[in-house]
Amino acid sequence: MAAVERTSQAPSKQTELPSWKDPKAEPYIRIENVTKKFGDFVAVNNVSLSIYRGELFSLLGGSGCGKTTLLRMLAGFENPTSGKIYIDGVDMAGIPPYDRPTNMMFQSYALFPHMTVEQNVAFGLKQDKFPDSEVKQRVAQMLDLVQLTPFAKRKPHQLSGGQRQRVALARSLVKQPKLLLLDEPLGALDKKLREATQFELMNIQDRLGITFIVVTHDQEEAMTLSTRIGVMNAGQIVQIGTPQEIYEYPQNKFVADFIGSVNLFEGQIVEDEADHVLIKSAEAGCDIYIDHGISSAPGAKAWVAIRPEKIQLTKQEVNAPHNCVRGTVKGIAYMGNLSIYLVQLDNGKQIKVTMQNQMRAAELMIDWDDRVSVTWHPNSPVALLS
Amino acid sequence: MASSVSAAHASRLPASHWMRDLLQALGIRGRTLVIAIPFLWLFLYFFVPFLIVLKVSLAFITIAQPPYTHFNEAGHLVFNIGDSYGRLVSDSLYIKAYWNSLVVAATSTVICLLIGYPFAYGIARCSPSVRNILLMLVILPFWTSFLIRVYAWIGLLKNNGLINEVLMAIGIIDSPIGMMNTNFAVYLGIVYSYLPFMILPLYANLEKMDMSLLEAAADLGCKPLKAFFLITVPLSFPGIVAGSMLVFIPAVGEYVIPELLGGPSSLMIGRVLWTEFFSNRDWPTASAVAIAILLALVIPLMIYQKYQDKELEKES
Structure with missing residues (x-):
């Protein structure tokens, strides 16, 4: 967002x-x-x-x-x-x-404990032999920017974690x-x-x-x-x-899994054309149709990644040749703006689905242990070869 | 089995109850008791002797056993300040000895600091395994008696000692250098003996230092040598103070080293005290010398204590 x-x-x-x-x-x-x-x-x-x-x-x-x-x-x-x-x-x-x-802001902040906030920020400028008046003015500007002017005379140990972090930021920025x-x-x-x-x-x-x-x-x-x-x-x-x-x-x-949450299905490439891929996946329990091609040999092993928010749940039975599988809701986590559904597919695999709570009490429309159809748009999955 | 265990418990429990009840009856809590033990020790072996010495310093000399009396000819108890303390002020020998002691101790402390700091710094920057070996080497001399180590220096320094013999053998010098019984030998002895007391607190301090501070300094454009003086030295100040105190205070009252290695000119207060006690048999003056030096040492100690309290406050 x-x-x-x-x-x-x-x-x-x-x-x-x-x-x-x-x-x-x-x-x-x-x-x-x-x-x-x-x-x-x-x-x-x-x-x-x-x-x-x-x-x-x-x-x-x-x-x-x-x-x-x-x-x-x-x-x-x-x-x-x-x-x-x-x-x-x-x-x-x-x-x-x-x-x-270069200047670095350290993870531990590495503020000089024997110097005040002001002296810490001024340290870098003093190394470059700037005249005192300029050092003073630039330090004041910087402290103003990170809203630490009232704390200028304090030592690092007298500050909260957030304030120390801002001192570290000011110190690394002051030399521009x-x-x-x-x-x-x-x-x-x-x-x-x-x-x-x-x-x-x-x-x-x-x-x-x-x-x-x-x-x-x-x-x-x-x-x-x-x-x-x-x-x-x-x-x-x-x-x-x-x-x-x-x-x-x-x-x-690795990237699919590390960034955000994702449902991964292992499968085999059946068709790989310029405009689509068809992947047979026992793990998903259905064929997966993706509307973009990847260049690979048919028969190769592939993984399909689908983000939880790109999957739809409905209680109606849907009959489609692909991108559609049946399952049972095993858990719902209500987060306010959205709800996370844990769905167990009929082949035993558990997947995560998030849906926006567009209407009040939307979470009541699908309940625990309800049978649902799990569907997604051919545009949603990503085929991965490694 | 089980019955014997419970019997042992039964016999032990009442005993501790008995102790606790007694302490409670006397109004003493366990914590007080723990603190009381070192207090009692210091009271008996430091404060009481101090009071005795203080009283002796205010007595008259007599030819008797012991060689002082608290009473004047009329048989009245008198605090005789004039004889002992008056002499400390009027006779320039004492002032000179005090001054000399302070100068020697201060100079030795500075030399110890100059040698000890790089030493401690080097050890603190070594890998942990090497560090332990080096620390061990610093402490190793303590396994031999202090007196023997000072005696050993005589063997090294005297005219036909090891150093002169070796130097003459390789032809660097023709006649021996007179090193024994000089101020040089006294400084050498003091620095040698007290160096570990400087290194250990400095090491303890430098080892704790956060290396990312030096990286931060470098990152902000500060060269390593400057960063050493702007960051490392100020942060190691508590270690410098502790090490300097540990060297300076015993060095002021040092007796053995100037006696064994020093010449007639190395007039230090420890030697003066010895002479008053054993040669002159003037116990009141000797006691006055001791009291004066004690006060001279307690004052810097108190300053140090204050400083440490301030540091502790800062950390908390």
């Missing part, structure tokens, strides 16, 4: 190609075949990635997938075992963190870096504050034109914030795309 909002925020850009699709655009950050090993453990495995100026790029993955290591290599805290990193066309090999045009690296920036915040800060981050990014790279394990956060997402698994990037692409067109089982 929020991701859709984000692209419509900038109507002027609609006529132009986004930078990552424009063949003439020069990437701001180029990561070429970067591998990082710690002993025998391969933390980052042959990653190549281009990120463009003004993007808010998220590296998304579970813990230990290598996303933080990749970020630390950009900041200069780790050196790649092999491969190259270019920022603004400059090879970063051998350039120490203090000479890089070309590239801001954020490691799980919103992890420690409660839901309300997190949402507010997400929009604040997007605002700041629009206003200052800084390129952001955000590391997160929180898919919702990645969906809301990002122009593009790189999904990582076991040291590799498994898919790069806009939030919509990642969500609607996952390229493999």
